[in-house]
Amino acid sequence: MKKSFLFVAIILIASLVLGACGTKATEAPAAPAAPAEPAAPAAPAAKVYNVVSLVNGNLGDKSFFDSAESGLKALAEAGRITYKTIEMGGTDQDQPKWLETLNEVASSGEYDLVICGTYQMPDYLKEAATTYPDQKFMIYDDNSYVGVNQNVVNITYKQNDMGYLIGTFAAKMTVETGVANINPEAVVGFIGGIDSPVINDFLYGFLLGAQAANPDIKVDTRYVNSYVDTATAKEMGLSMINDKKADILWGVAGLSGNGAAEAALESGKAWFIGVDSDQELTLPAEQAAVTLTSGLKNIGQSLVWFFDEWDAGRLYFGQEVRLGISEGGVGVVTDKNFVKVAPKSVQDAVMAAQADIVAGKITVATAIGDETNAVVALRDSLQP
Numbered sequence: 001m002k003k004s005f006l007f008v009a010i011i012l013i014a015s016l017v018l019g020a021c022g023t024k025a026t027e028a029p030a031a032p033a034a035p036a037e038p039a040a041p042a043a044p045a046a047k048v049y050n051v052v053s054l055v056n057g058n059l060g061d062k063s064f065f066d067s068a069e070s071g072l073k074a075l076a077e078a079g080r081i082t083y084k085t086i087e088m089g090g091t092d093q094d095q096p097k098w099l100e101t102l103n104e105v106a107s108s109g110e111y112d113l114v115i116c117g118t119y120q121m122p123d124y125l126k127e128a129a130t131t132y133p134d135q136k137f138m139i140y141d142d143n144s145y146v147g148v149n150q151n152v153v154n155i156t157y158k159q160n161d162m163g164y165l166i167g168t169f170a171a172k173m174t175v176e177t178g179v180a181n182i183n184p185e186a187v188v189g190f191i192g193g194i195d196s197p198v199i200n201d202f203l204y205g206f207l208l209g210a211q212a213a214n215p216d217i218k219v220d221t222r223y224v225n226s227y228v229d230t231a232t233a234k235e236m237g238l239s240m241i242n243d244k245k246a247d248i249l250w251g252v253a254g255l256s257g258n259g260a261a262e263a264a265l266e267s268g269k270a271w272f273i274g275v276d277s278d279q280e281l282t283l284p285a286e287q288a289a290v291t292l293t294s295g296l297k298n299i300g301q302s303l304v305w306f307f308d309e310w311d312a313g314r315l316y317f318g319q320e321v322r323l324g325i326s327e328g329g330v331g332v333v334t335d336k337n338f339v340k341v342a343p344k345s346v347q348d349a350v351m352a353a354q355a356d357i358v359a360g361k362i363t364v365a366t367a368i369g370d371e372t373n374a375v376v377a378l379r380d381s382l383q384p
Contacts, residue, residue: 046311049112051083052105056098056120057090063277064117064141064299071300072115075307095120102128106135117141117299125152136317138306140299143198143320143368150318155302158324159198160366161357162295163205165325165332166273168353169293170206170248171213172346173271179341181269181290183247187384189220189240191260193227193253200367202252202275202295204375207382208364213349218384220244227254230262237263241270244384248292251275261287271341278333293338301328326358 053072055065075081086105088098098121105114106128116125117140129137129149139145140155170188177184190206192199203221210217220240224233233253237260240246249264250273251257261272261279265287272287274280274294283291305327309316323329332338332350339347356362367375 046080048079049081049307049310050110051081051113051115052111053083053085054098054101054105054114054116055085055087056094056116056118058087059085062282064297067277067297067299068115068117068140068303069300071303074300075304080307080311099124099127103131106132106137109135112136113138115140115303119144140302141297145320152318153306153316154320155306155329156320156322157297157302157329158322158364158366159202159295159297159330160205160364160368161324162297162330162332163202163207164209164212164357164362164364165205165350165353166250166293166295167206167209167211168213169209169332169342169346169350170250170273171210171217172349173292173342174217174248175214176343176346179343181247181264181271183245183269185218185245185247186214186216187218187220187240187244187246189237189244189246189249189260190222191233191236191240191249191251191253191257192221192223193256194225195223197367197369199223199252200375200379203379204367205364206250207375207378209353211378211382212353217382218244219379219382220246220384221379221382224253224256224259227256229256230259233257233259234262234266236260237270238267241267246270246384248273250295252295258283258287261291264290274333280333280336289337291337292341293333296331296333298328298331305329324357325354 053068057065059065059069069085072083076083086101088094088101102124105111113136115138119142121139122142122145125137125139126148129152133151135151137152143156145154174186174188176182190203192203207219210219222236233256237249240249241263247270249260249270251260252275257275261283264270264272271292272290274291276297279294280288280291302323325331
């Protein structure tokens with residue numbers, strides 16, 4: 001009798017255990033006698049990345065570094081990252097600490113991503129990234145760092161797309177003789193820093209956009225051969241204005257480019273277009289007043305894009321990623337003087353060109369990696 005009872009108990013327990021296992025794997029649980037709304041399963045928490053941004057200069061530049069900081073701040077406020085910004089200084093005397101700081105943050109193992117930027121950092125980054133292969137790094141706005149280390153992503157920007165929009169704007173504006181400082185000649189100017197692939201990428205888009213907007217356009221192109229020589233850029237700008245009748249100058253030459261703004265202001269016969277950041281916000285008030293718009297490299301927006309991609313499982317380490325208008329990497333300023341001075345037809349032409357680039361109806365050629373030197377031929381053909 002005891003054996004029978006024990007056997008039945010064993011069978012009953014085994015049935016309960018097997019039933020429970022079967023429910024967990026394949027079956028929905030039976031509804032309870034007094035049904036209750038089941039709690040929704042908690043969504044897995046998104047990863048919060050710990051990030052450090054190394055500034056080879058200082059915040060307050062109203063350009064690259066402030067733009068990067070704005071993107072990081074937005075990500076932090078959204079609860080997507082925690083971050084620290086380290087200002088390393090930008091003088092020659094500061095440069096030894098750049099590598100030291102890179103090595104220090106990488107060796108700590110504290111950060112999911114170490115961010116730095118600009119053309120001055122690649123050599124230091126290569127050394128640190130090679131020394132610390134398990135640390136992930138990002139560098140922005142440097143076209144020389146491509147596929148060197150598999151733990152580095154290089155974010156670059158389609159300045160040719162930006163150039164196309166600025167070229168469209170300049171070519172449309174230069175025939176608007178009802179606007180102050182605009183003369184009857186369809187001539188604009190481009191003052192570049194150094195005759196190099198990156199500067200010529202801006203130029204190529206500018207020439208193509210200008211030519212598409214006005215087949216009769218002439219573009220006076222000159223290079224300062226420096227990014228800090230405002231005096232030479234100003235001299236070039238005055239020559240373009242007085243000798244070639246250019247009434248719009250695009251300065252793509254770092255600090256040198258501000259000399260073109262000085263020329264436009266001093267002559268009283270021309271307008272200036274800025275680059276990289278909104279130069280109506282960075283230039284002295286009188287120069288800002290003759291600045292029609294600026295081509296933008298949106299560093300902050302590109303950082304947000306990168307973390308969107310990372311969260312989606314799309315990784316780009318070991319690669320160069322070029323961001324254009326669609327990704328928010330580049331654009332143009334479309335407020336202030338853009339709407340105050342430019343006629344609506346000019347504004348509409350720029351917006352239409354932007355929409356066509358995003359839609360793939362316009363593909364802007366690039367000078368980066370172009371061994372045919374097509375930009376040089378086009379540049380020379382459009383000289384006034």
